[in-house]
Amino acid sequence: MFSVSLDPSHELHPIAPRTVLQRQIERCEVLGYSPVVATEMEFYLCEADWSHVQSHIQYSSLTDRGDIEAVLLDMRLAMIDAGIPVESSNSEYGPGQIEINVAHADAMTTADNTALYKSIVKEIAEETGLKATFMPKPWTEPSGSGMHVHTSLSSGGENVFAPSHDSPNEIMAPWLGGQLDNAGALSLLGSPVPNGYKRVRPYTFAPTHVHWGLDNRSVMCRCTVGAGNANRVEYRAPGADANPYLMIAGLLAAGADGLERGADPGPMSVGDKYDDPGDAVPLPATAADGIAAYKGSALAAALGEEFSTNFLLMVNAELEKFLEAGCDPAGDEVSDPERERYLEFA
Numbered sequence: 001m002f003s004v005s006l007d008p009s010h011e012l013h014p015i016a017p018r019t020v021l022q023r024q025i026e027r028c029e030v031l032g033y034s035p036v037v038a039t040e041m042e043f044y045l046c047e048a049d050w051s052h053v054q055s056h057i058q059y060s061s062l063t064d065r066g067d068i069e070a071v072l073l074d075m076r077l078a079m080i081d082a083g084i085p086v087e088s089s090n091s092e093y094g095p096g097q098i099e100i101n102v103a104h105a106d107a108m109t110t111a112d113n114t115a116l117y118k119s120i121v122k123e124i125a126e127e128t129g130l131k132a133t134f135m136p137k138p139w140t141e142p143s144g145s146g147m148h149v150h151t152s153l154s155s156g157g158e159n160v161f162a163p164s165h166d167s168p169n170e171i172m173a174p175w176l177g178g179q180l181d182n183a184g185a186l187s188l189l190g191s192p193v194p195n196g197y198k199r200v201r202p203y204t205f206a207p208t209h210v211h212w213g214l215d216n217r218s219v220m221c222r223c224t225v226g227a228g229n230a231n232r233v234e235y236r237a238p239g240a241d242a243n244p245y246l247m248i249a250g251l252l253a254a255g256a257d258g259l260e261r262g263a264d265p266g267p268m269s270v271g272d273k274y275d276d277p278g279d280a281v282p283l284p285a286t287a288a289d290g291i292a293a294y295k296g297s298a299l300a301a302a303l304g305e306e307f308s309t310n311f312l313l314m315v316n317a318e319l320e321k322f323l324e325a326g327c328d329p330a331g332d333e334v335s336d337p338e339r340e341r342y343l344e345f346a
Contacts, residue, residue: 014306017245018108023304024252025107031259033153033160035252038104038232039114042145042240043121044138045071045096046131050343052142053096053130068096075100075124082120084113093205094142104150107248114147114244135346136196136239140334144199145240146206147190151175151251152232161231167268168223168233176212176221176233177265178258179251183210183220183237184293185300187284189250190238192315193346194287194322194329195338199239202274207237209280211269218273220283221265237283241346246303246311253302286329287319 012019028035045053045068053068076086085103092099100121102113118134125132137144152161153171161172168176179186191197199206207220212233214223222234233255238247257263273280284290291312294300300308322329325337 014304015310017243017249018111020303020307021108021111021245021249021252024249024256024302027256027302028153028252031256033155035107035255036104036152036154036159036232037107037110037248037251038102038150039110039244039248040099040101040146040148040150041114041117041134042092042097042099042143042147043118043132043134044094044145045098045125046133048129048131050131050133050339055095068098071124071128071130072098072100074128075121078120078124079117082116084117084120092143094145097143097145104152107252111244111248131343133343133346134240135339135342136191136193136241137198137334138339138343140332144196144204144206146199146236147238147240147242147244147247149235149238149247149251150232151179151235151248151255153255159229159231161225161233162228164223164225164231167225168265171259172223172225172231172233173265174258174261174263175255176223176258177263178256178261179221179233179235179254180210180212180265181263182250182254182257182297182299184281184284184290185297186235186247186250186254187237188290188294188311188315189246190242191284191287191290192243193241193318193342194327195334195342196239196241197284197286197290197329198332198334200283200285201332205236207273207283208285209273209277209282211273211277211280212265213269213273216269216271216273219269241342249303250299253299257298257302287315287322288329291315291319 087101089100121132212221213219
């Protein structure tokens with residue numbers, strides 16, 4: 001869908017996000033699998049002055065603010081016209097927070113569709129006199145916006161996770177284990193700006209620790225088993241502002257690492273993991289923590305030294321600007337300077 005980025009010698013540019021993703025797709029293919037990916041994107045629909053279009057939460061309501069449905073219809077139709085297969089849409093756990101779900105596809109197509117999705121949402125909102133933002137944590141109290149990424153592996157057109165019934169099978173388990181083992185470094189891809197870490201709080205529907213479970217929204221990796229070809233791993237940590245190419249590349253690299261090493265995901269977590277995380281490793285809670293986890297990691301090496309060096313320069317520069325503006329990277333409060341920087345452009 002999108003053009004590739006070439007360097008002066010007409011080779012794929014090593015720091016272009018599509019190049020980074022393509023190399024991880026090829027890594028999976030060497031192992032004998034084609035990655036299948038879907039993203040779930042949350043965003044806030046706002047008035048032209050960035051105030052909430054709703055003053056309350058009406059999760060999945062079919063009647064509240066029916067006039068908003070006309071805007072969402074335009075968004076869905078524009079996505080369909082662009083070749084993005086829309087499955088559903090609904091209001092989420094924030095005042096004016098929306099999710100439009102689209103079908104899974106191969107990894108590159110999903111990354112392309114996610115980038116186009118965000119552009120369509122913003123353009124249609126503007127055309128109707130509204131605004132849309134994918135800022136991960138626009139306000140202190142309401143829910144943040146995430147990008148959940150679902151992954152599975154195909155061989156010969158069949159989902160190799162499909163035989164998983166009560167627990168992940170012998171292929172799904174190490175794929176999951178690799179994502180768990182690399183979760184600290186993955187957090188920087190999922191939260192590239194300091195504001196994103198303010199989602200990492202208990203009872204926000206964003207995970208705070210590294211653990212996995214089945215139908216449990218308090219865990220980081222939510223696994224669907226017993227559903228045949230719909231079996232998959234849902235990675236729930238990234239913010240909605242994450243670069244889809246880089247986030248998907250990171251998850252493929254982590255999963256492939258798990259397959260290569262035979263990574264053990266450990267025991268399944270059950271119950272409220274916000275209330276009782278047990279001995280699970282906490283996820284990075286600030287940008288500085290995320291940078292430290294990524295720097296020198298196996299994931300950084302897998303994504304390429306040139307890319308990782310430049311990526312770290314960018315996220316460090318963003319943290320410096322955040323601090324210069326007087327923002328608190330470790331606090332819960334979302335400041336006006338954060339909104340001024342990210343509401344429009346996330």
